[in-house]
Amino acid sequence: MRWTIEPAAPAVPIVACLPHGGVDYPRHLAQDLIMGPDTLWSDRLTRELYDFLPELGITTITTGFSRFVADVNRDPHGQQHGSFRNSVVAAHLRSGRKIYRKELTRAQIRYRIKLAHEPFHRALDAAIASRLTQFPRILLLDLHSFGIELPGDIIVGDRHGTTAQPEATNLVRAAFTEQTGFDVRMNQRYIGGWTVRRFTDHKAVDAVAVEVNQRCYLNFKGRRYPDPPPPGDFEETKRRLRTALEKIAANSNIRTGGVLPSHHEVRDQALKKRVDWRCQSKATAAAPMIQVTVNSAVPSRSIVSCMCLASAYRTPAV
Secondary structure, three states, X not given: OOOEEOOOOOOOOEEEEEOOOOOEOOHHHHOOEOXXXXXXXXXXXXXXXXXXXXXXXXXXXXXXXXXXXXXXXXXXXXXXXXXXXXXXXXXXXXXXXXXXXXXXXXXHHHHHHHHHHHHXXXXXXXXXXXXXXXXXXXEEXXXXXXXXOOOOOEEEEOOOOOOOOHHHHHHHHHHHHHHHOXXXXXXXXXXOOHHXXXXXXXXXXXXXXEEEEHHHOXXXXXXXXXXXXXXXXXXXXXXXXXXXXXXXXXXXXXXXXXXXXXXXXXXXXXXXXXXXXXXXXXXXXXXXXXXXXXXXXXXXXXXXXXXXXXXXXXXXXX
């Protein structure tokens, strides 16, 4: 399975993940289900809704597995097999209806976690680590959809300011508000799940969840149970979301301070500052301050030469 979709344009300091868009349920596991796997809930069509992300330079982590194999937005060390809202392998639907013929064993749960949960987060961590070699900070967007019974079109969540700096959250909220025309809410009902929460203490990651109401892009009036709702204003909603994400991507370099210099450039800049200070501190009327230019192609040679010149103008100790 392909977990990581690399940018198709120059990378920006954004990693997005789509944890609940998959619908695949392995055949050898489906025999434990009471119902057909195609009737299980998903963030329907979210992978298709955001398939433009690589074109914006955004690294994307996705999964084809149904969230009912193992929910990648749940703590794998928390509740194992119980409620839909808290368990890594849910035993019941949100309605309370049982999913399995009998309770899964620890071994079965562990197998599902290793199959669907662990690879997703390994890919996510690897993508973030890779981008942090280029940028000083990363914005993580955890992208979901929610049902029509709640108010608002888009809900932005940062767990009440604990998973992202205010500048990052404001950038996301403002972009969706100004560019989409949708009703954007903040930390209402959906504040960010386990994926966002696990980056709470990360010093270089701002993690923000974005939930889109499915009524914005699905046709619930045209639904014929038990089939899922067909697409509604899908293309128009996709266009609006793209406009918002384009604005976020365009401003992400400004927010993070741009691309990090290479380790050679970092070293040269540090040494240049040191040499400039020495030259200034040793300058006299007879020997004015030396202008230092560091050649990054041959940094050691140019810096050594400059330091020799600086020492030549050293004034006698008093």
